[in-house]
Amino acid sequence: MSMTITEKILAVHAGRDHVSPGDMIEAKVDMALANDVTAPLAIKVFREIGMEKVFDTGKVTLVADHFVPNKDIASAEQVKIVREFARQQGLKNYFEGGESGIEHIILPEKGLVLPGQLIIGADSHTCTYGALGAFSTGVGSTDLGAIMATGEVWLKVPPTILLRYEGSLQPHVGGKDLILHTIGLMGVEGALYCAMEFTGGVISRLPMYQRFTMSNMAIEAGGKNGIMEPDETTLAYVAERTSLEPDIFRSDPDAEHERVIDIKVDGIEPQVAFPHLPSNVRPVSEVGDIPIDQVVIGSCTNGWLEDLRDAARILKGRKISPGLRLIIMPGSPLIYKLAMREGILETFLDAGAVIGPPCCGPCLGGHMGVLASGEIAVATTNRNFVGRMGHPESEVYLANPFVAAASAVMGRVGGPDQL
Amino acid sequence: MIQGRIWKFGDDVDTDVIIPARYLNVSAEAELAKNCFADMRPDFAREVLVGDILVAGKNFGCGSSREHAPIAIKAAGIRAIIAESFARIFYRNAFNIGLPLLESIEASKGLSDADGEDAVVDLAAGRIEGKGQVFSARPIPDFMAKLIDAGGLVEYIKKVKIGR
Numbered sequence: 036m037s038m039t040i041t042e043k044i045l046a047v048h049a050g051r052d053h054v055s056p057g058d059m060i061e062a063k064v065d066m067a068l069a070n071d072v073t074a075p076l077a078i079k080v081f082r083e084i085g086m087e088k089v090f091d092t093g094k095v096t097l098v099a100d101h102f103v104p105n106k107d108i109a110s111a112e113q114v115k116i117v118r119e120f121a122r123q124q125g126l127k128n129y130f131e132g133g134e135s136g137i138e139h140i141i142l143p144e145k146g147l148v149l150p151g152q153l154i155i156g157a158d159s160h161t162c163t164y165g166a167l168g169a170f171s172t173g174v175g176s177t178d179l180g181a182i183m184a185t186g187e188v189w190l191k192v193p194p195t196i197l198l199r200y201e202g203s204l205q206p207h208v209g210g211k212d213l214i215l216h217t218i219g220l221m222g223v224e225g226a227l228y229c230a231m232e233f234t235g236g237v238i239s240r241l242p243m244y245q246r247f248t249m250s251n252m253a254i255e256a257g258g259k260n261g262i263m264e265p266d267e268t269t270l271a272y273v274a275e276r277t278s279l280e281p282d283i284f285r286s287d288p289d290a291e292h293e294r295v296i297d298i299k300v301d302g303i304e305p306q307v308a309f310p311h312l313p314s315n316v317r318p319v320s321e322v323g324d325i326p327i328d329q330v331v332i333g334s335c336t337n338g339w340l341e342d343l344r345d346a347a348r349i350l351k352g353r354k355i356s357p358g359l360r361l362i363i364m365p366g367s368p369l370i371y372k373l374a375m376r377e378g379i380l381e382t383f384l385d386a387g388a389v390i391g392p393p394c395c396g397p398c399l400g401g402h403m404g405v406l407a408s409g410e411i412a413v414a415t416t417n418r419n420f421v422g423r424m425g426h427p428e429s430e431v432y433l434a435n436p437f438v439a440a441a442s443a444v445m446g447r448v449g450g451p452d453q454l
Numbered sequence: 455m456i457q458g459r460i461w462k463f464g465d466d467v468d469t470d471v472i473i474p475a476r477y478l479n480v481s482a483e484a485e486l487a488k489n490c491f492a493d494m495r496p497d498f499a500r501e502v503l504v505g506d507i508l509v510a511g512k513n514f515g516c517g518s519s520r521e522h523a524p525i526a527i528k529a530a531g532i533r534a535i536i537a538e539s540f541a542r543i544f545y546r547n548a549f550n551i552g553l554p555l556l557e558s559i560e561a562s563k564g565l566s567d568a569d570g571e572d573a574v575v576d577l578a579a580g581r582i583e584g585k586g587q588v589f590s591a592r593p594i595p596d597f598m599a600k601l602i603d604a605g606g607l608v609e610y611i612k613k614v615k616i617g618r
Contacts (some may be wrong), residue, residue: 059597076481076521084616102479107596109479154476159543175521175547177607185615189597223466224513228542259542312466394599399475399518420468420517423475427493 039195039443041230042263044170044284048153056194056293064094066148067182068156070138071099071110073175074117077157080180089124090186096128096147097121098138101395103131105404136367136393139251141334144367149273150265151282155179155188160335160417162253165231166246166286168265173254193259194293195230195286200237202301207451209345210245211337211415211435213237214252217298219316227257229293232286237300238263243272246340251336252417255313296387305450307413307435311421319438319450329360329412330443331424332436333391334398337415338366339348340373342436347379349451350386350439356446362404363439364396386443394403400425413442455576456533458505460584461498462569464513469523469544471616472474472515476617478522486522504531507573511537515544524548534575536582538562549598552606556581561589577602 036053038046046053049060074097078196081089097117105111105269114131121129128147135141135144136142139160142148148164155161156170157179164171174188182188200213218225231253231419238246246263253261263269264285304318332346343365355361363383364373374380380390397404397418406412406425412432414424419431432448441451477489491498508527514537515523524547524565527535533550536556548555554577565573573584580591594602604610 072478072522073519076525079481080608084611106480113479113481157519157521158516161519173519173543175519175524175543175550177521177550178546181550181607181611202553223516224539224541227513227539254543257541259515377457399470401475401478404475417469418468418517420470422493423470427474 037289037291039230039232039286039290040168040264040284041170041195041232041260042192044151044153045190054192056192058192059189060192061187061189061251062153064155064182064186064188065152066154067095067179068138068142068154068158068161068366069097069099069179070158070420071103071114071117072101073157073179075113076176077179077183078116078120080177081183081273084181084184086184092125093127095126095183096142097126098141099131100138101399102401103135103394104392132366137335137338137395140338140366143167143247144276144369146277148272149277149279149281150269151284156180159252159254162258162261163247163251163335165250165260166243167269168263170260170262170275172260188399193228193230196226197232197234197292197295198411199295199297200233200235200300201297202237202299204237204300204306207305207437208303209435210241210248212303212306213300214249215308215316215433216303216312218252218256218314221256221308223255223312223314224257226253229258231256231258231261233261233263239266243268244341244342247339248336255417264386276363298305305435305438306450307438308419310419310430310432313417313419313433322448325411325448327359327413327442327447329362329404329406329411330439331362331397331404331412331414331416332439333364333366333396334416335366336417337436338364338370340370342415343370343374343379346436346440347382349437350444351382353386355443359443359446361386361443362391362397363388364391365393397424399423413439413448415439455574456505456507457572457574458503458507458533460565460568460571460573461502461506461508462566463508463510466513466516467510468517469515469520470517472523473526474519478520481522483525483529486526489532490526499530502531505533506531507575508532508535509562509568510535511562512539514540516541519543521547521551524551524553528553534577536561549601550607552602554594554602556580556582556591558591559591561591564589
């Protein structure tokens with residue numbers, strides 16, 4: 036019986052020859068992940084279950100990235116719970132301070148997640164690792180606490196929506212625009228309970244960082260996971276980071292799909308998602324005149340080194356609009372260092388940017404760039420819900436790093452072509 | 455049987471609206487309940503009573519995986535949520551903590567103007583009464599029903615997986 040890549044990975048981890056959409060399975064987890072917001076609750080659940088030790092000290096990773104450097108006493112107490120638990124359990128992978136960055140950037144960067152794995156994280160953007168050809172999805176803290184205790188998770192095998200991208204990309208158009216365009220097409224619940232499988236000539240030519248961006252936002256269409264078959268690009272990325280052997284799974288040619296969506300990319304411009312849903316997209320040429328107060332470049336969606344390079348290409352030799360705040364958050368300490376070495380950070384500083392530490396920062400309105408009432412931001416982040424970046428009467432427009440950088444220069448929402 | 459007042463919400467209610475991120479620096483249930491729907495419906499946390507029922511449209515609970523969202527709703531007093539559809543992580547989280555969800559397009563639409571009115575929910579039968587009408591919901595899947603019967607995933611694992 037033929038299977039999709041998602042079904043094959045789930046079957047192997049459930050110890051079965053075959054699974055079909057709708058099957059309830061209990062599957063073994065290769066990596067369990069939580070952060071400073073979700074781990075304290077998961078730890079509480081783990082203790083309630085009554086187990087002494089986590090199922091495997093190498094397969095539970097905890098990352099302090101949401102409200103760090105600790106923004107207030109309450110946040111510091113949460114991180115303390117996580118730190119003490121990690122020490123007491125002897126976890127091999129706990130990241131805080133100068134070792135920490137955004138979870139979905141540092142796990143791939145450190146080679147902790149691999150093709151073919153089953154990865155479950157108490158964070159909705161855990162779907163990011165689908166770009167590596169892994170099954171990876173977000174859950175809540177109770178699920179994560181149970182996984183830490185048992186090493187297993189219950190899952191319903193999702194039907195797969197196959198998305199095929201063909202054609203040639205326009206300049207300044209990349210993974211962010213493809214996924215925003217797709218969410219616009221499908222709606223924020225268009226892939227509810229489903230696996231999204233990204234394929235086609237365009238995907239095979241996309242660099243790794245843009246693949247991560249696409250898989251990262253599968254959740255924004257309601258998807259359970261957003262997966263891509265591993266290819267030479269994937270394997271080269273993984274080989275640079277770990278000596279562990281990846282498990283390569285590919286969809287059978289006659290695998291069944293709930294839907295197949297063909298997307299011709301030639302006409303796709305840089306996309307901008309208007310408030311207050313990621314599906315509310317328009318091409319950048321149709322945005323109109325929207326003055327802005329702040330631009331944020333970073334996050335698990337677009338905090339990669341290459342994203343910073345893209346933004347720096349636009350900002351080189353330019354100044355941001357007077358009175359505007361440009362906040363740049365590199366995704367990891369390594370990205371920070373390499374950006375420094377390449378002179379990218381100097382370009383940002385010369386343009387008038389504030390450079391923050393590697394963390395989630397203002398993306399979820401936590402700290403380091405929260406918006407006041409009536410303020411408008413352009414962000415390379417993933418959500419523009421009401422109040423996401425601060426006051427309930429503030430607004431967020433989502434875009435790629437080129438558009439974010441160009442908007443910072445112009446003081447309004449716009450693309451590099453308008454500079 | 456669950457009997458209470460209806461709190462009506464629309465489509466795509468996300469977890470940032472249910473519990474804004476600025477309140478996520480604590481995990482205590484009572485604190486989370488106090489700030490539930492803080493921006494969208496400030497009267498909710500003040501006036502909601504134990505046993506009340508939340509009725510929403512499509513894709514309820516979309517966005518982040520924060521379990522603080524269903525915890526806040528449950529700790530505030532809500533005993534069942536009825537919606538056209540639920541975002542999948544919220545769906546898992548709610549059943550895992552023992553907060554039952556019912557999917558019913560007809561009830562969601564039929565009770566769209568019933569904010570503040572009474573409703574009665576029979577979970578086992580998937581039956582919802584309100585505005586003098588009776589609506590039916592999709593049956594709760596077997597596995598989810600087991601979770602609710604056990605009192606959530608923690609109790610389920612203790613009983614079934616570890617045998618305590």
